Amino acid sequence: MGVGHLQRKLRRIFNVPKKGENSEFRTGLVSQYSDERKDTIQRVIAAMTVGKDVSSLFPDILKNIATHDLEQKKLVYLYLMNYAKTNPELCILATNTFVQDTRDPNPLVRALAIRTMGCIRVDKMVDYLCIPLKETLNDDNPYVRKTAAICVAKLFDLNSKLCTEQGFIDTLLEMLDDSNQTVVANAISALLEISKMSDAKLLNVNGVILKRLLLTLNECTEWGRISILVALADYDTQDSGEVEKIVEKVTPQLQHENPAVVLSSIKVILKQLEKVSSDTRERMLRRLTSPLCSLLTNPPEIQYVALKNIRIILEKYPQILARDLQAFFIKYSDPLYLKLEKIDILVRISTKENASILLSELREYAMDVDIQVVNRAIEAIGQLSIKIESISKKAVDILYELYLNRSSYVLEELVVVIQNILRRYDTKYLPTVITVIADLNFDDIDTPEAVSSYIWILGQYCKEIPHLEDRLKVMSEQFGEMDPLAQSSALTCIVKVNLTKSSANTRQLLQKILNKATNEIENADVRDQAYIYWRVLSTDDKALQKKIIMRKLPTLETTIETFSPGLLDQLINEISNLGSVFYKPSSAFIKPKYSDSAFVNKKKLQSRKLEELQQMAKTEIVQNAARAENLLDFEDSDIENEDEGTPEFQDAETKEDDVKNPTANANQILDELSDLFAGMSTQTPAQKAGNKGPQKNNDILGPF
Incomplete structure (x- = not known):
């Protein structure tokens, strides 16, 4: 018995349970050695940054907040900012330390304390924040003041009423006259943020404030410059003198190394163009070409944002980059998304002078190994041929050359482009393009857009298509499996053929397709279209039938997408913002109230x-x-119930x-x-028995 008891005791000694990582952290945080505690805090922050849950260490971390080591204090504050929401009650225990730190002799500690208090998004922290914030807003050190200015915007987000009542917004307006330029820039940033949150314009720029903003522009940090440029973009200038002053001060910012500053500066200048003469406008636009092209020397991600903004600018001023075509040529190392955007820009800046060069470049892109680049290049060739008539013949020849070296994905895009060219030039290039269509069958194309375009050409130019009835027979057999877009084109095609080149076979195919469309197709649009054609064809007036069905479509002027005038004006205001990337105004990203x-x-x-x-x-x-x-009351309202004893009068009572x-x-x-749905219970018998x-x-x- 004694030996067995000793063995069990030894086994318990050596079989110590393994400690978790948080347990090791907790031991290190309560160590008597300051270096070990600091090292443990660093490890905790490292674990936090990779996504590990270390919120259970909150009380132990909080014990290390009272320290003179600035680096350790920063780490503890960082932890508190991250986990304050999960432990709001414990976070309040640190307020005394925060308040003491806002009065520390070291301005770095004062700024760190007020920044951390603002970043802790806990409602209870608001009551403790007001007094330290007032003190730091009037601090002697500009670094503390600029930090406190941003904290006002954070306080407004937590409690707007308290922020207004305590006069913090008025203090921000007073800080616009601060002697330090960085403080002024941060005050402007805070006012702009508060304006967005309150839907009220707090920064009303006048002549005095405008002068102050222009003086501050070259002295503050790059992010402060962006805030000032945003304020300048929203300012409605009073005369041409103010426009010249703004443009003169903003123009040097076009050479800044930060792309955000460059785009914001471009936005300010664009907003002033409508208020100057045409000659001055042309001169200002020429100043913007070099900065816009220089944005393409940045990493691909920044280039993508720049190209999106350039797309908006080109919509407003199409000729601004006409002389810089080669700056947008595709590079071998460009990612796919960048290549597609560059091709879109190239088509938009094309003119009669550079169209021939661009067409040769697009021909090279159409032989790329990437399918999406090839399809986009073919589409661009079609857009260019429609936009500039002088090079349309060369464009059609290039398309025919691509057809001879064809592959399946090239054919599909070619058919769509050929339809657009026929819509633009009708029979001018028909002998060339009809050769392509004559060699194609339904098995060669798959996408709904290509099938729809192919069918449209069959119906529109049925007299020039060889073996037309064989193609129509295949179309009728595959009608039920087609996309609704192709089905709609097939209906129009077969009706047109019967009006221009009717035969017994085509009439039979017409009846077959109409029967399928009205009896088997679920799409309401296709079904309604079939009924309309059936009704029109049932009339005896052939002239009326041709007038309705064979009516010539208007000439296609362009296939390049454009913004509506109202949206374009909104997008000009979104330059350098997120909305410019998605081509949507900021209101589209804000939830309605x-x-x-x-x-x-x-x-x-x-x-x-x-x-x-x-x-x-x-x-x-x-x-x-x-x-x-009330909605289901269909009784005649004209019947008057004079007798108060009638059922109607009783119902009214x-x-x-x-x-x-x-x-x-x-x-x-x-x-x-409950009585109505009593018999429709979804409970199991066991559940019913338990109730x-x-x-x-x-x-x-x-x-x-």
Whole structure:
């Protein structure tokens, strides 16, 4: 017995359970050696940055906040900012240290403390933030003041009412006269952010403030310059003198190494172009060509954003980059997304003078190994031929050359481009392009756009297509499997053929396709189109049939996509912003604000009592029932019920009583709903057996 007991005791000694990583961290954080504690905090931050959950160490980290080691204090503050939301109660324990640090002799510590307090997004922190923030906004050190200015915007996000009542916004406006340029820039940034959050323009630029902004522009940091440029872009100049001053001060920023500063400067100048003469406008636009092209020397990701912004500018001023065609030529090392954007820009800046050079370049792109580049190059050749008539013959010859060296994906894009060329030039190049169509079959093309274009050409130029009936037969057999776009084209094609080149076979195919379209096709548009054609063809007026069906389409002027004038003006304001990349205004990224009458605010909903929510639900049910009853009341309104004892008058009295007592009516409606759906329960027999308690109609309100 003694030996066995000793063995078990030894086994317990050596079989120590393994400690987790957090346990090791906790041991290091309470070490008596400061170096070990600091090293452990560094390891905790490293684990936090890679996504590990170290929130359980919050109390132990908090114990290390009181230190004179600035590096350790930064690490602890970083941890607190990250996990403050998960431990809001414990985070409040650090407020005394924060307040003390805002009065530390070291300005770095003061700035660090006020920055951290602003970054802790906890409502309870607001009460402790106001006094230190007022002190740091009036600090002697500009580094502390500039940090506190940004903190005002963070406070406004947490509690806008308190921020306004305490006069912090007025303090920001006063800081525009600060002697330090960086403080002025941060004050402007904070005011712009608050303006976005409050939907009110707080920074009203006048002549005095404009002069201050222009003086600050060259003295502050690059990110401060962006804020100033945003304010200048929103400023409505009063006369040409102000325009010249703004352009003169902003022009040097076009050479800045930061692309964001360059784009913001371009935006400011573009906003002023409408207020100057045409000669001055041309001179200003020439100044922008070099900065725009220099953006293409940046990494691919920045080039992509630059090209998106250039696309917007070209829509407004098409000739601005006409002389810089080669700057947008594709490089071998460019990623795919960059190649596609460059081809789009090349087509837009093309002119009669450079079209021939561009066409030769696009021909090389059409022989690339990447399918998407090839298809986009072929599409660009078609766009160029439609845009500039003088090189259309050369473009058609290049397309025919590509057809001779064809592959399946080239053929599909070729067919779409050929349709557009025929829409633009009709029969001018028909002998060349009809050769391509004559050699194609339905097996050669797959995409809905290509099939639709191919069918359209068959119907529009049916007299020039050899073996037309064989192709139409295949079309009728595959009609049910086609995409709705191709089905719509097939209907138009077969009807046109019967009006221009009718035969017994084509009439039979017409009847077959119309029967399929009206009886087997689920798409409503295709079905309606078939019914319309059927009705038109059933008339005896052949002239009317041709007038409706054979009507010539308008000449295609361009296939290059453009923005609507209203959207273009909005996108000019979005240059250098995220909206310019997606071609959407900022309002498209902001959730709409709903009134309380339509929707209940989430915070208000959580704070209301259960009884109030039940009453709200019951009232809504009563109102919906009343609306439904009114909608279903089809009685003649002209019948007058003079007798008060009639059923109609009694119903009116009943409704009036129901309105006076909505709770009783709601309970009655809920009882009826429960009885109605009693036989439709989805519970299993076991669940039904377990529900022995009395059933209440108010159970429907349980989720509230």
